[in-house]
Amino acid sequence: MKLSEMKSNRHGTVRSLGNDERFMNRITSIGLTEGVRFQVVKNDRKMPVLIYVRETLLALNRRDCEKIDVTEAQ
Amino acid sequence: MRSIALLGQPNSGKSTVFNQLTGSRQHVGNWPGKTVEKNEGSYTYNNEKYTVTDLPGSYGLSGNSDEEIITEKFIKSGEADLVCVLVDSSQLERSMYMLADFASMDTPAILILNMMDVANGQGKVIDDKKLSVRLGIPVLPFTAADGRGFDGLKALIEKEINTPHRLITKPEFGAAGINDSNAKYAWISRMLDGVARSSGEDYKITGLDKLLLRPFWGKIMTVLIILVGFIAAMLIMSPFMGIAGMMPKLLGGPIANLLTGINVHPWLVSVFSLLIPNTIYFCISMAAFVFGVNVVFGFLEEIGFLARAAYQFDGPLSKLGLQGKAVAPILMGMGCTIGGASGTRVMDNWGQKMLTMMVVWAVPCASIWSIIPVISGMFFPVWGTALVCIGIIAYIFVLMFIVSKVFGKSLVSEDSRSGMIMELPPYHKAHWKYIIKEAWLKCFDMFKRAIKTVTLVSLVFWAFSFSPSGNIESSLLYKVGTFIEPVTRFFGLGWRTFMAFISAAFAKEAVLGTLNAVFAGQSNVADVAFNATAGSVDTMALSQIMSQTISRAEALAFMFACTFSVPCLMALSTTFKESHSLKWTAKTAGFYIVAALILSCIVYHIAAPFIG
Numbered sequence: 001m002k003l004s005e006m007k008s009n010r011h012g013t014v015r016s017l018g019n020d021e022r023f024m025n026r027i028t029s030i031g032l033t034e035g036v037r038f039q040v041v042k043n044d045r046k047m048p049v050l051i052y053v054r055e056t057l058l059a060l061n062r063r064d065c066e067k068i069d070v071t072e073a074q
Numbered sequence: 075m076r077s078i079a080l081l082g083q084p085n086s087g088k089s090t091v092f093n094q095l096t097g098s099r100q101h102v103g104n105w106p107g108k109t110v111e112k113n114e115g116s117y118t119y120n121n122e123k124y125t126v127t128d129l130p131g132s133y134g135l136s137g138n139s140d141e142e143i144i145t146e147k148f149i150k151s152g153e154a155d156l157v158c159v160l161v162d163s164s165q166l167e168r169s170m171y172m173l174a175d176f177a178s179m180d181t182p183a184i185l186i187l188n189m190m191d192v193a194n195g196q197g198k199v200i201d202d203k204k205l206s207v208r209l210g211i212p213v214l215p216f217t218a219a220d221g222r223g224f225d226g227l228k229a230l231i232e233k234e235i236n237t238p239h240r241l242i243t244k245p246e247f248g249a250a251g252i253n254d255s256n257a258k259y260a261w262i263s264r265m266l267d268g269v270a271r272s273s274g275e276d277y278k279i280t281g282l283d284k285l286l287l288r289p290f291w292g293k294i295m296t297v298l299i300i301l302v303g304f305i306a307a308m309l310i311m312s313p314f315m316g317i318a319g320m321m322p323k324l325l326g327g328p329i330a331n332l333l334t335g336i337n338v339h340p341w342l343v344s345v346f347s348l349l350i351p352n353t354i355y356f357c358i359s360m361a362a363f364v365f366g367v368n369v370v371f372g373f374l375e376e377i378g379f380l381a382r383a384a385y386q387f388d389g390p391l392s393k394l395g396l397q398g399k400a401v402a403p404i405l406m407g408m409g410c411t412i413g414g415a416s417g418t419r420v421m422d423n424w425g426q427k428m429l430t431m432m433v434v435w436a437v438p439c440a441s442i443w444s445i446i447p448v449i450s451g452m453f454f455p456v457w458g459t460a461l462v463c464i465g466i467i468a469y470i471f472v473l474m475f476i477v478s479k480v481f482g483k484s485l486v487s488e489d490s491r492s493g494m495i496m497e498l499p500p501y502h503k504a505h506w507k508y509i510i511k512e513a514w515l516k517c518f519d520m521f522k523r524a525i526k527t528v529t530l531v532s533l534v535f536w537a538f539s540f541s542p543s544g545n546i547e548s549s550l551l552y553k554v555g556t557f558i559e560p561v562t563r564f565f566g567l568g569w570r571t572f573m574a575f576i577s578a579a580f581a582k583e584a585v586l587g588t589l590n591a592v593f594a595g596q597s598n599v600a601d602v603a604f605n606a607t608a609g610s611v612d613t614m615a616l617s618q619i620m621s622q623t624i625s626r627a628e629a630l631a632f633m634f635a636c637t638f639s640v641p642c643l644m645a646l647s648t649t650f651k652e653s654h655s656l657k658w659t660a661k662t663a664g665f666y667i668v669a670a671l672i673l674s675c676i677v678y679h680i681a682a683p684f685i686g
Contacts, residue, residue, distance in 0.1 A: 029136065060387075
């Protein structure tokens with residue numbers, strides 16, 4: 001599923017960050033890498049997605065989150 | 075001379091360390107051939123001079139942007155004897171990414187664990203000794219914002235330049251560099267194993283964030299907090315402005331008497347008794363404005379509020395080709411365009427920064443709101459003035475949209491459009507000493523530039539408006555104004571309002587004075603114009619003359635033209651300073667002047683048949 005589709009307070013791991021190299025470099029340097037575990041803190045309609053990863057609270061643009069493939073933890 | 079460089083991710087407190095090390099001994103330039111700002115400064119320690127280069131902020135060194143390429147090149151050039159790598163101790167794992175990137179460059183370095191106060195506050199313990207042994211370079215726990223510990227840092231830098239250390243470990247990249255970033259994080263985990271414990275707990279959203287991050291009410295609260303901030307800014311600067319405001323009156327008379335007494339030419343008397351005191355007053359009050367706005371926004375930034383505001387407004391701003399981070403400069407622009415323009419340095423790249431500055435220009439500053447109701451009140455009843463204000467506010471959004479449509483594509487191309495990726499720092503306590511010092515540096519820098527530019531432009535304006543006979547018709551202003559009036563009429567402006575429109579591009583504070591000069595007219599124009607900047611315009615008398623001389627449609631057109639023209643000379647100068655691009659500064663100014671005249675033309679021709 002896409003990161004933008006995850007509900008608040010669910011955990012997941014990143015499967016793929018898409019194939020835009022610029023975006024990948026930007027997002028990995030701030031802590032989001034393929035295989036990393038994260039928590040969705042807040043995901044409201046039309047708002048950036050708030051996730052918690054590597055002890056950092058990150059706000060990610062909604063459209064960018066549509067490019068990120070994740071697996072939700074059960 | 076010795077040279078050190080500061081390297082760190084945004085939010086690692088790099089600029090705090092830079093400012094605290096160098097104080098006001100700073101020089102801002104450009105990296106060769108690039109629009110990226112080069113910040114250099116210096117300090118002296120034990121009789122030895124050190125130059126400090128503040129490397130452009132980026133999250134890594136993967137060569138994705140001009141900033142990263144410059145940083146990499148600079149470090150590889152060996153120009154710096156020592157690189158100080160800064161990390162945020164409260165987010166150590168993520169923050170070490172820069173060090174992981176840096177590790178492949180064989181350069182002497184130290185690691186500064188900044189923001190230890192925040193990390194300690196979160197109950198985090200970091201074994202800096204163990205980390206130092208593993209890395210092979212000195213590791214210094216530090217809190218830059220409280221201003222202490224800089225002697226220790228300087229001593230360490232001195233020692234390390236004499237006996238340098240290099241990293242003894244670096245990430246091991248697998249075959250063909252597959253998944254570089256995973257290798258870097260694996261290295262970081264190895265380095266931090268047993269050095270710092272990550273809690274591994276779930277993030278619990280704080281009560282304050284529950285309120286502030288709500289989609290609708292959060293936005294309302296954000297705007298309210300900013301408004302309270304502006305009231306605070308007014309309170310901070312009012313004493314300075316009050317004292318400065320007395321200067322022209324206190325100094326003008328005695329200087330005039332003194333110079334007239336020794337038979338100095340009346341031209342010079344006028345320059346020294348009117349022009350100079352008023353220019354100084356004007357520059358001080360503008361600097362006070364910049365100071366107030368910067369203290370308030372520095373505070374809001376430090377406590378972590380502005381990051382929340384960026385989260386709130388990312389959606390609407392991305393429609394303009396911008397992103398959430400642009401919200402702070404735009405809101406600052408509501409107080410002072412100069413502050414807004416200098417606030418754009420938080421943007422991720424040059425194109426976004428320039429576009430944000432152009433959008434900030436569309437936001438009417440506090441000075442405009444102090445003159446529009448006065449002028450409107452001369453022509454319209456209270457409800458009419460309310461309508462004028464609503465019209466202006468509505469047009470702000472139209473103009474922002476036009477700016478983003480006209481310039482968005484060339485400044486922020488589709489493939490370089492980067493959505494917001496931003497960390498929301500935990501709420502901090504504010505370090506007041508640092509905030510005030512930063513605001514003071516900005517305000518002092520603005521004051522220095524203002525004295526030069528404003529004096530020059532005032533001199534030109536004064537020469538134009540000086541009338542040897544004391545009658546307006548013998549001034550150059552009148553002659554030029556009436557000569558081009560047939561053209562300006564088309565845009566809805568007579569020569570008088572057109573001259574006031576021009577003066578509005580220099581300073582909004584000068585508008586009432588200029589109106590007084592061109593409408594009242596009997597006395598020496600220069601005297602009236604410059605005296606009036608000190609707030610002594612008799613608006614009742616001016617109102618009577620103006621409403622008899624020009625139509626209501628012209629007044630309306632004038633107000634719109636004035637509001638949406640070039641904000642002021644210092645905003646122009648600051649835009650140039652921040653963008654480092656004469657071409658784009660000129661483009662911005664040209665666009666705004668033309669757009670203001672077209673707007674004036676449209677408003678006039680629509681309004682004239684209805685309100686005359």
